[in-house]
Amino acid sequence: xxxxxxxxxxxxxxxxxxxxxxxxxxxxxxxxxxxxxxxxxxxxxxxxxxxxxxxxxxxxxxxxxxxxxxxxxxxxxxxxxxxxxxxxxxxxxxxxxxxxxxxxxxxxxxxxxxxxxxxxxxxxxxxxxxxxxxxxxxxxxxxxxxxxxxxxxxxxxxxxxxxxxx
Amino acid sequence: xxxxxxxxxxxxxxxxxxxxxxxxxxxxxxxxxxxxxxxxxxxxxxxxxxxxxxxxxxxxxxxxxxxxxxxxxxxxxxxxxxxxxxxxxxxxxxxxxxxx
Numbered sequence: 575x576x577x578x579x580x581x582x583x584x585x586x587x588x589x590x591x592x593x594x595x596x597x598x599x600x601x602x603x604x605x606x607x608x609x610x611x612x613x614x615x616x617x618x619x620x621x622x623x624x625x626x627x628x629x630x631x632x633x634x635x636x637x638x639x640x641x642x643x644x645x646x647x648x649x650x651x652x653x654x655x656x657x658x659x660x661x662x663x664x665x666x667x668x669x670x671x672x673x674x675x676x677x678x679x680x681x682x683x684x685x686x687x688x689x690x691x692x693x694x695x696x697x698x699x700x701x702x703x704x705x706x707x708x709x710x711x712x713x714x715x716x717x718x719x720x721x722x723x724x725x726x727x728x729x730x731x732x733x734x735x736x737x738x739x740x
Numbered sequence: 741x742x743x744x745x746x747x748x749x750x751x752x753x754x755x756x757x758x759x760x761x762x763x764x765x766x767x768x769x770x771x772x773x774x775x776x777x778x779x780x781x782x783x784x785x786x787x788x789x790x791x792x793x794x795x796x797x798x799x800x801x802x803x804x805x806x807x808x809x810x811x812x813x814x815x816x817x818x819x820x821x822x823x824x825x826x827x828x829x830x831x832x833x834x835x836x837x838x839x840x
Contacts, residue, residue, distance in 0.1 A: 590752045590753065597763075609776075624790055628786060631806055640813050644772060647768045651824040651830035669759050684748060689792070704803070726812075
C-alpha cells in the first residue's frame with residue numbers, strides 16, 4: 575500500500591465516520607462539530623484529487639461560512655436555558671432501509687461500470703485555469719450565480735425581518 | 741486510487757445524507773443532511789473531472805454547487821428562524837399549520 579492509498583483511506587474514514595456522527599448523534603452540537611470534520615475530510619479528498627482551488631474554497635465557504643450559519647441556526651432556534659439541545663429521530667427503520675438500499679444501488683453501479691477514463695494524472699495548479707474559464711467561456715453562468723447569491727441573501731434578510739405591526 | 745474508490749465514498753456520503761434527511765425532526769439537522777448530499781455530488785464531479793475527461797469543467801461545476809449551497813443555507817435558515825418565531829419549535833413535523 576503506497577502513501578496515496580494510505581492517505582485516501584484515512585481521509586475517507588474521517589469523512590464517512592464523521593458523516594455518520596452527523597446523522598446519528600443525539601445532540602445537535604455534536605452533529606454540527608462532526609460536520610466540521612466531514613467538510614475538512616472532503617477538502618482533503620479534493621487535495622488528493624489535485625483540486626487545490628476547490629479545496630481552499632471548501633474550507634473557506636463550508637467551514638467558515640455555512641457551518642457558522644448552521645451553528646447560528648442551532649443557537650437561535652433554542653432557548654438559552656435549553657442546554658441539552660436534543661434532536662429526536664423519527665421513522666428510523668424505514669430511513670435506514672431506504673438509505674442502505676440507495677447505497678447498495680449506487681455502490682454496485684459505481685463498482686461494476688467500466689468507466690472509460692483518462693489517465694488519471696493530477697493536473698497542474700488549477701487556480702489560473704479556473705479563473706480563465708470563469709472569465710471566458712463561463713462568464714454568463716458566473717454572473718448568473720453572483721446575481722443568484724445577491725437575490726438569495728436579500729430574500730433571506732427580507733424573510734427574517736420582523737414585521738412592524740401597524 | 742481509482743475512480744471507483746472516490747465514487748464509493750461519495751455514495752456513502754449521499755446515503756448518510758438521505759438518512760439524515762429522512763429521520764431527523766430538527767430542521768437544522770435536516771439542513772446538515774442536505775449539505776452532506778451536496779458534498780457527495782461535488783466529490784463525484786471532482787473525481788470525474790480528474791479521472792474522466794481530464795479537463796477542469798467538473799471542478800468549475802463544483803464551484804457552482806458551492807455557490808448554490810451557500811444561497812440555499814441562507815434562505816433555509818431564514819425560513820427556519822421564521823418558523824421558530826411563529827411556532828416556538830424547530831421541529832419540522834410540528835409545522836402543520838396548513839393541515840386541514
